[in-house]
Amino acid sequence: MTVHLKPIPYVEDWAEPSPRFLRKGLPPAPELPLERIFAPQWATWIRDAAEAKSAPPDYVMAGLLATAGAAIGNTRWVSPWAGWSEPPILWTMLIGAPSSNKSPGLDAVLSPLKELERDMRKQAEADLAEWSERVEVAKIAQSAWKEATKAALKAGEDLPPKPDEADPGQERHLPCLSVTDSTVERLGVILANQPRGTLMARDELAGWLMGMTRYAGGGSDRPFWLEAYGGRGYRVERMGREPLYIDRLSVGVTGSIQPDRLRSLLMKSDDDGLLARFLPIWPDPVPIMRPRSAPDDAFINRALGRLHDLQLMTDEYDQQRPWVLPFDEGAKDRLDAFRHDVRDWESGAEGLMLSYIGKLPGLTARIALILAHLDWVAMTCDQPHEIDAQTFSRAADLVEHYALPMARRAYAEASVSKVERAAMRLVEIIREHAWQRFTSRDVLRLDRAGLGTAAEVNPALQALEENHLLRSVEVQKNPRGGRPSRAFLVNPAVFNG
Secondary structure (H helix, E strand, O other): OOOEEOOOOOHHHOOOOOHHHOOOOOOOOOOOOHHHHOOHHHHHHHHHHHHHOOOOHHHHHHHHHHHHHHHHHHHEEEEEEOOEEEOOOOEEEEEOOHHHOHHHHHHHHHHHHHHHHHHHHHHHHHHHHHHHHHHHHHHHHHHHHHHHHHHHHHHOOOOOOOOHHHOOOOOOOOOOOEEOOOOHHHHHHHHHHOOOOEEEEEOOHHHHHHOOOOOOOOOOOHHHHHHHOOOOOEEEOOOOOOOEEEOOOOEEEEEEEOHHHHHHHHHHOOOOOOHHHEEEEOOOOOOOOOOOOOOOHHHHHHHHHHHHHOOOEEOOOOOEEOEEEEEOHHHHHHHHHHHHHHHHHHOOOOHHHHHHHHOHHHHHHHHHHHHHHHHHHHOOOOOOOOEOHHHHHHHHHHHHHHHHHHHHHHOOHHHOOHHHHHHHHHHHHHHHHOOOEEOHHHHHHHOEOOEOOHHHHHHHHHHHHHOOOEEEEEEEOOOOOOOOEEEEEEOOHHHHO
16 A cells, blocks of 8 residues: 655744643652751751651651641641631641652651550550549449439438539540541541540551542542541431531541552542642652661650640630630731732642642641641740741741642642643653654554543644644545545654753
């Protein structure tokens, strides 16, 4: 069969291609500005703990922010102004290959937390045993009082007062500072008995995120977790169980995930805002080296202990509620400027990145609240009573120069439309096979994810044509018959850009 091609244009005829389709690999990881953000004691501890674990300090920092936020929990909230309040709840996602030491970096914070919980449980177990003894005494006193009351009624005498021994006092519960795996029902019981909230620490987040729709009847845990980030009231109901009402559903989350699992998750996830609640942390691996110093264990133990000593306040109606820290005028002014920056960042953003950016003002207020309390436990100063401009500025610095670039790195594929994502993958395939000319059939034969059907391939080809990365030419078959087909010429900039 004779094939005739139209003349191939010279390279000089190519227009400048759109650079967003030429990006190779991940956006670079931003540098963690430890000394600008954290008190000197914390910056030193984070670096030493990371070095001891052969992990990037980013992972230790991510674990610390989520753990400290959950430790503060519902004891302290922040309110920039009336009508807007935020709990100190953060969700952090540690991203990296299996060899990047995500789990050891996280353990630098979780191990002291578990040690603190063991110590608190020892004291709580003694209180629980004492309370159980009072319960048994109360049963006897209650029974005797009822009999005496019956006798007095029968004899027409004055009723006996209920003895103090008949009241065992408020039921005691063992503290639960963190959970690794829990059903919504069990977590609801924990939070109903522990109003400050708790921390969910998962070594592998992917299974937890993808397992939220396990109920055969079509139920889902996602509504529970969407509320757990915001600290709102929530009613837990399951068939065959008594309903539980939680005044402020607050659960911090931290855990790790591998890049491939994250990509799979981004492709399958519903756009309900769940993933956008995470602070993704994806640093470059650190060089292999022997630690030169050890972290100050006493410092982290003391700090976590002081955070967990914070208590909810009791109002005039005898109801427990958070102590709400306001912004001072300087912090409000800084927040106004930051919100204008966020509006600028939203322009041009799509999908997950747009949802993530929209949550940055609230996230920054939460980080400011956590930083204020980390300062307090690290230095000899009074408990914070408000958020000042300097504290909010440090939080905004962390978000603008670290968290936002890190999210762009982690959510790069999910931050563009489905067609653009397919077009970028097609560019990767062109480079992989060094195609200078190809057909749509060549692409379909590879059966790659997102490019396995003509309905997926054709819009991607059109996008690359419109953005000057490809140029279509007709391939004319034998003149005696047959429809002409198309081939695509590749702009040399695809291989050089």
